[in-house]
Amino acid sequence: MARDEPSGWTAASGVLEPSDLVAGYAARVQPVKGVCRNTGCRRTVELDPKALCDMGYGRIPMRKLQELWRCHRLEGCGLSFHKEPAQNPLRLGQLVGRPNVRVRLSCQGAGCKFFRVWTVEEMIAGLEKRGQGDERTDCDTLGYKMTAGCPVCKKVNWKSDIAWVNTESAGWKAQGERTFGPQGNR
């Protein structure tokens, strides 16, 4: 893994996202459950990512395996999978000490483009100061822990993501942490 992401996550798009590979589901300890909604079927499917890895399917995208579980009925299949929470979510502590990573909180107010970035260390310190969390905090929960209004549109509607710059890229080699712009050094 050239980019050295936490196990089960990929930064291919510049933002840390859950890997769709079976091995990613196994690393996140994320169950995969679906149900067929066709009348008269109601078949339920539960895939075990860890067992699938042991069988050698770790590098296969989960959605490919999900397709194989569709019902073979003349009237088609209504199988759909729902997103189950990961039992081993991405925690802030896993991102400490990486200069190429920032927590980004973006305002979700209609048409509003405001966002702000923090280093992971700043985010942890802020959570601890407000008694809202620490390095064990699940990165997915950061948006709704933010109770301050947006300075532009005044809404309280934040979405968090983890911005990740590939340190092998020409941009990082030339600019380093300045890649994140002036807000990066707030």
Ligand SMILES: [Zn+2]
């Ligand atoms: Zn079915």
Ligand SMILES: [Zn+2]
């Ligand atoms: Zn806003």
